[in-house]
Amino acid sequence: MRFRERYIAADSPLHRLDARVKLVVVLALIVIVALTPERAWPAYPLYWALLAALAAVGRIGALRLARAAALALPFALAALTLVFTTPGASVVQVAGLTATDAGLARFAAIALKSWLAAQAALLLALSTPFADMLWALESLRVPAALVHIVGFMYRYLYTLTDEAARLLQARTARSAAALGRRAGGHLLWRAQAAGGMVGSLFLRSYERSERIYAAMQARGYTGQPAPLDAPPLRCAAVLAGIGIVATAGTVLLLALLWWSG
Amino acid sequence: MIAISAMHIPDGFLSVPVALLGWALLIAAAAVALRQTGRSLGDRQLPLMGVLAAFVFAAQMINFPVAGGTSGHLIGGALVAILLGPWAAVLVLASVLAVQGLLFQDGGLLALGFNAFNMGVIAAFVGYAIYGWARRLLGDTPASRFAGAALGAWLSVMAAAAATALQLAVSGTVAFEIVVPAMLAVHALIGIGEALITVGALAFIRVARPDLIGAESGQAAAAGSGWVAAGLVIALAVALASPLADPNPDGLERVAEDHGFIEAAQDAPFTVIPDYAVPGIENEALATMAAGVIGVIIMAALGFGLARLIRRRAPESAAS
Numbered sequence: 001m002r003f004r005e006r007y008i009a010a011d012s013p014l015h016r017l018d019a020r021v022k023l024v025v026v027l028a029l030i031v032i033v034a035l036t037p038e039r040a041w042p043a044y045p046l047y048w049a050l051l052a053a054l055a056a057v058g059r060i061g062a063l064r065l066a067r068a069a070a071l072a073l074p075f076a077l078a079a080l081t082l083v084f085t086t087p088g089a090s091v092v093q094v095a096g097l098t099a100t101d102a103g104l105a106r107f108a109a110i111a112l113k114s115w116l117a118a119q120a121a122l123l124l125a126l127s128t129p130f131a132d133m134l135w136a137l138e139s140l141r142v143p144a145a146l147v148h149i150v151g152f153m154y155r156y157l158y159t160l161t162d163e164a165a166r167l168l169q170a171r172t173a174r175s176a177a178a179l180g181r182r183a184g185g186h187l188l189w190r191a192q193a194a195g196g197m198v199g200s201l202f203l204r205s206y207e208r209s210e211r212i213y214a215a216m217q218a219r220g221y222t223g224q225p226a227p228l229d230a231p232p233l234r235c236a237a238v239l240a241g242i243g244i245v246a247t248a249g250t251v252l253l254l255a256l257l258w259w260s261g
Numbered sequence: 262m263i264a265i266s267a268m269h270i271p272d273g274f275l276s277v278p279v280a281l282l283g284w285a286l287l288i289a290a291a292a293v294a295l296r297q298t299g300r301s302l303g304d305r306q307l308p309l310m311g312v313l314a315a316f317v318f319a320a321q322m323i324n325f326p327v328a329g330g331t332s333g334h335l336i337g338g339a340l341v342a343i344l345l346g347p348w349a350a351v352l353v354l355a356s357v358l359a360v361q362g363l364l365f366q367d368g369g370l371l372a373l374g375f376n377a378f379n380m381g382v383i384a385a386f387v388g389y390a391i392y393g394w395a396r397r398l399l400g401d402t403p404a405s406r407f408a409g410a411a412l413g414a415w416l417s418v419m420a421a422a423a424a425t426a427l428q429l430a431v432s433g434t435v436a437f438e439i440v441v442p443a444m445l446a447v448h449a450l451i452g453i454g455e456a457l458i459t460v461g462a463l464a465f466i467r468v469a470r471p472d473l474i475g476a477e478s479g480q481a482a483a484a485g486s487g488w489v490a491a492g493l494v495i496a497l498a499v500a501l502a503s504p505l506a507d508p509n510p511d512g513l514e515r516v517a518e519d520h521g522f523i524e525a526a527q528d529a530p531f532t533v534i535p536d537y538a539v540p541g542i543e544n545e546a547l548a549t550m551a552a553g554v555i556g557v558i559i560m561a562a563l564g565f566g567l568a569r570l571i572r573r574r575a576p577e578s579a580a581s
Contacts, residue, residue: 168323
């Protein structure tokens, strides 16, 4: 089990777009989708068309993006409860529960919004190396210490998940199951073993952080991380960002004015 | 690859005002946490916090089979708070949630404020407060520490789950009377796994590196955990009260409206739930129970907050 990057290396206008602009645009798109009135049905395909166009520009592929974003949909099960509890006209009865039109509309809107927002977030993750996100966050006034903590986390993420994978592999190797015989003890014992592994991983991580700190000191670290280099913000990038947000904003405006009934 | 946790809220499930409230609370908590840990850890702050954030992420991979193909794994709020103090835990956990949201779409970006607040701030402070309280109440023995850690871990999961369910209900994206009890019931079980792993990890660390347990006592928590607890209470209270102000009827109000709707629709032979009387009462009972549990959590948090505040005041004024 390894964690893989979502980032897909490619040379496209979306990949080249300034990470600051991408971050702000994606957040704006997510807010715009969230602000859309529930029953503005024509707005949803338009938002999707915009995201699909961006995916095409980024050589990600609209379908691939749509599929990957469906990952967030299991959570929609929680919203499924609304189908039966929202007051409205009865549409269909399922297992003794009555689905209402208002409930179905609400659920569909939540699922669609969640799926669209996930696509927007994926566009950012698929087209932006994490190092770019870091300087983008820093130049967007996220406290430098926080950005560097996240940066450190990212740097050691794969080291430590590999460490955890080794612990898991070792556990599997030691508690080999014979055919017809269950491996491992009772629940409490298994939980205790997992706890010991977490404790062991904590110590390895803690001691690693001490070594890292010593190494940083040896190289002259004084507690002030060097600011991350951000390339100059180009006018064209800003205009592109404004264009994308304005397109989505126009759809929102239409939704608020005419489609919200 | 990454299990979608019931506690990582995706985008689309929080209304914009609720999401912005979450961001405001997170930003305030992170600002205090940065100052506190900067002061206590100095230039070790960045490498330690960063590597331990990666640790929490990796530790969540370590699972153990429970039953029927399900497995339990750590969420980590209480464990990190007990080992490092609550403020450091807030930074570590907020970083974990930020990377999960940005890199792996585990939880939304607009929802990141409350995701990090629930699983970072609430979980860390609840876990830490119970742990400290057990040590003071029962004496500082290994048994009391493990008991406090277990209860703290369990309650940290419950509190975070209750907060998550409330935020969803206030946003009008789930049915309060179903989802709040369901979330609490599911997380009562998840919390047991959390408690077992937390105690197991602490027991191991106590044997291998006893210096790391107990060294944190008082260090970062001293300043202001009382008012943070109070802030949590206010946040939960706001979350509870805001359905009243929401234009869309939510939660208990909606139950009432359902009833009104059913009474009004006399000519229709069907009802929302066919033999509606019994499920109706059941629902109300569940809703009342949920309200009770949440109330208990709020009162407990309030109690701990006040107790801490008073206890801090006394020695400080005596010393100065």
